[in-house]
Amino acid sequence: MKATVVMINLGNAVYRDNSFGFGVDPRRGHSAIVYKYEGTCNPTEFSNSDKFYVIEMQGPTDDKTLTTMLGYGCYTNVSDITYSKRLSIIKTAKALVARGVDYEAVNAVWPGNWDGTIENITDLRCDGLVEVCYETSGVDVWAMKREYNGTSYNYDIADQVDIFGYDNRVWAAGANSNNDNLEEHNDFDVGEPSDWNDTLQPSTQCGHIPPVNAATKLSLQNLCNPIGHRGY
Numbered sequence: 001m002k003a004t005v006v007m008i009n010l011g012n013a014v015y016r017d018n019s020f021g022f023g024v025d026p027r028r029g030h031s032a033i034v035y036k037y038e039g040t041c042n043p044t045e046f047s048n049s050d051k052f053y054v055i056e057m058q059g060p061t062d063d064k065t066l067t068t069m070l071g072y073g074c075y076t077n078v079s080d081i082t083y084s085k086r087l088s089i090i091k092t093a094k095a096l097v098a099r100g101v102d103y104e105a106v107n108a109v110w111p112g113n114w115d116g117t118i119e120n121i122t123d124l125r126c127d128g129l130v131e132v133c134y135e136t137s138g139v140d141v142w143a144m145k146r147e148y149n150g151t152s153y154n155y156d157i158a159d160q161v162d163i164f165g166y167d168n169r170v171w172a173a174g175a176n177s178n179n180d181n182l183e184e185h186n187d188f189d190v191g192e193p194s195d196w197n198d199t200l201q202p203s204t205q206c207g208h209i210p211p212v213n214a215a216t217k218l219s220l221q222n223l224c225n226p227i228g229h230r231g232y
Contacts, residue, residue, distance in 0.1 A: 006046055007225045008037050009076065011086035013130045013218070014054065014231050015206045016071025024105075027193055027209065029202030031126045032056035032069050033133060034223060034231070035090045046228030055093040057104075057126040062097045066229065072208045074231025075218040077139050088137035092118060093129065104128070107186040108200055109157060112178055116158035127202045131157045131185060142205045144184040144198065145213040146171065153215050157185050169198070 012034050017026040032054035039045030039052075052066035101121050104110050108128035114120055116136075124132065127142075134141045140155035148164055148171035158181075165176040166183040189196040193209055203209040207216045223231035 006041075006228055008046075008228070009074070009086075009221055009223055009225070010034055010037065011081070011089040012074045012076045012221060012223060012231065013134075013206065014066065014069040014072075014074050014223075015202055015208060016069055018202070025193075027203060028196070029072065029127075029206070029208060030056070030069075031130050031202040031205065032064070033089065033093050033130060034066060034074070035062070035093055043227055046224050049229055052223065052229065055097055055129070057124050057129045059100065059103065060093075060097050060124070060129065062094070066223075066231070070232060072203070072206060073220050074223045075206045076221050077134070077141065077217040078219055078221050080139050080217065085137050085139050089133045089139070092133040092136060096121070096124070096129065096133075106188045109182060109185065112182070112186065114158075114179070114182055116160050116179075127200055127205045128157075128185070130202075130205060131200070140217045142185070142200050142211070142216045142218075143181075143214060144187070144200075145215070146180075146184070148172075154181050154184075155217070157181050 015031050018028050018030045035055050036053040045051050049066040055062045102123045104123035104125050108125045110123035131141050135156045136158050143153040143155040146152045160179045162175040162179050164171045185200050187199045198213040204211040206218050223229050
């Protein structure tokens with residue numbers, strides 16, 4: 001008798017081009033979190049993307065399959081993820097679905113004075129969903145290079161520290177009642193990728209477009225190991 005143990009990496013984030021239209025550059029990307037497998041224990045169904053379900057920001061919704069998200073690949077912070085953190089990521093995403101927070105096209109998380117709790121969120125962008133679910137679960141994702149009083153990368157979007165003011169990539173001394181990490185995560189620029197590759201977007205969050213003056217902790221990880229769907 002031969003047995004194969006398959007690891008399904010639920011909680012991983014998947015990415016593809018943005019297809020919303022309305023003049024949005026598809027290269028900015030779109031993200032979702034894989035949270036459920038509804039197949040049986042056989043290799044054919046492990047490889048069927050219709051058997052995996054994602055949570056994404058279009059309401060948000062949890063009624064779409066992985067088939068709708070194939071493109072860039074399947075990502076996580078492989079050095080920091082644990083089974084308990086995966087469960088926390090999924091639990092947080094499901095809680096946001098239950099609340100029915102609104103979609104936000106410009107800011108990653110709203111309100112601008114977010115208090116760091118899930119209950120206080122009113123709006124999310126798709127990459128904001130990943131940031132919130134991961135970083136409130138203790139898993140770093142994306143950070144901007146901060147060059148005020150020395151260089152640093154401050155990841156946790158829920159961090160309530162407010163030391164500086166931020167405006168169009170310029171830091172200034174003095175608190176302004178908005179936490180510093182949220183301010184930089186909500187920075188948004190238009191134009192070509194060279195105009196916004198230093199800001200948070202789904203494509204820079206996963207590294208499909210390499211972030212400039214910023215960093216991501218995410219890297220590719222197959223959805224299933226050693227057999228089954230890879231998340232591409």
